[in-house]
Amino acid sequence: MKNGLQPTVTLTVDDKEVTVPTGISVAAAVLGHLHLGCTCVHPVDKTPRAPYCLMGVCFECMMEVNGEENVQTCLVSVEDGMVVKRQLKVPEAK
Template structure:
């Protein structure tokens, strides 16, 4: 499991919470969505549209696209490049993005 490397890893008091699959996930200011989810032990993030294999962040710099999630109703969002904001609704992405 991923852990924070800061000596004082206590999360600040306040409203720094997003919601992943209906569960609250606290985060520190400046965290990406992927970092917050990984620190909370949330994995996998999505399923491959090719063979339904489970995927999670790999590169954490926007190159691999393994961290795609749905954020506030928008599919195919790179969680490693998206800064966490209070109240975000994040869901796993199942298969390919739907068109519509």
């Protein structure tokens, strides 16, 4: 901590740069600092989903992190330069 200020990191969420405190989860950064409401859509009924349990049980916080899809973002701490995208499109079956 320098000059009484909490250390921060800068990440990009849906092409928007945001500075957040270090040590928080990606899910907390998206919900608490960007107020985006949802992080993904349900693959079956396409309803918007948002983190619920914030401890890795509910799988409602899935987002793309640094190019990797379906990451449980409540379990991942923010890092400087991280690129996060909400999963708002329903993947097509292969």
